[in-house]
Amino acid sequence: MDNSLKGQVALVTGGTKGIGKAIAERLSKAGVKVVVTARTAPDENTDGQYFIPADLTQPESAATVAKEILEKYGRIDIIINNAGANLSPGGGFSVLSDExxxxxxxxxFMSVVRINKALLPTMIEQKKGVIINISTGAAKQPIWEMTMSYSAAKAALNIYSKALANEVGAKGIRVNVVSPGVVKTxxxxxxxxxxxxSSNITSDEAFKAIMDKVGVPLGRMAEPEEIASLVTFLVSQDANYITGINYSVDGGALPIV
Known part of the structure; x- marks a missing residue:
């Protein structure tokens, strides 16, 4: 990677653990000024990353985060919407409540929409910016026993991302999606x-059941750093003509071309 990212300002939501942490670290090493949000502070020194505590499920949080970033740096070049999780129990439609x-x-879904809405006006004014929305392979390959509501929300994120890419492309802003498969987080x-x-089996048996259900030709979970590598490429100038694409990083699990 060249020095094209040096000095840019990036927001990584959910950036203190797992994939988000790996992305934040990779961007920091590339010379990016990284702002990280999460509900809890990082457990260790983050090498100059700026932390903003935020619960992005709360509607007011996005505006608060955006205000603090712009007051501190005066710009935003990269948004990595990584915050997300499968919050609901397994078991299919009958066990899922409205809540x-x-x-x-x-x-x-809505956390991404709000963050982008709060920061996009600045990107449009700059006539430049990159947004990466982190989705999941389960949005295209849902597992009804485990991920029904989570998959539905991420599928909406995929459609929103394509629509947003079409809207803001002419304004100098690129929007892409990265869809990890099973990642060791x-x-x-x-x-x-x-x-x-919940299934009264061992963790090893549960892992095998999940891998069998998903079907991963490479036969292992991804490391968070493997997701971060693609994200870092997509926000760099080497990817300047790439927008509106959903990249699967799933070890070959998605059974279509």
Whole structure:
């Protein structure tokens, strides 16, 4: 990677753990001024990253985060909408309450819409910017036993991202989606453990069941850094003609070309 990212300002939501942490670290190494949001502070020194505590399921949080970034840096060049999680229990439609659907929608879709709406006017004024929305392979390959409401919210995110890319492309702003498959993050490991407990099986058996269900030709989980590598490329000038695309990083799991 060249020095094209040096000095740019980036926001990484959900940037203290897992994929978000890996992305924030990779961008920092590229010379980016990284702002990280999460509900809780990072556990360790983040090498100059600027932390803003925020619960993005709350409607007012996006405006608060945007205001603080612009007051501190005066610009925003990169938005990585990474905050998201499968909040609902497994078991299909019958176990999902209105609250489950609402919570997944707020975290996995509306948080992205609000952050982008708060910061896009600055990107438009700059006539330049890049947005990466982190989705999931489960939006195209839903597992009804485990991810129904989460998959639905992320599928909406995919459509929104394409529409937004079409709208703001002529204004100098690129929007892409990265859809990881099974990634070795704290959230995924917790998900496997919870699935094991609810199914009365061991964690190893739960992991095998998930991998068998998803079908990963490479036969392993991705490392967060493998997702971060693609994101870093997509926000760089090497990807200046790429917008409106959804990239699967799933070890070959998606069974279509």
């Amino acid at each position: 489950h659907w609402y919570n997944d929608w707020q975290l996995n 704290p959230l995924m490991l917790d998900f496997i453990d919870n699935f094991a407990k």
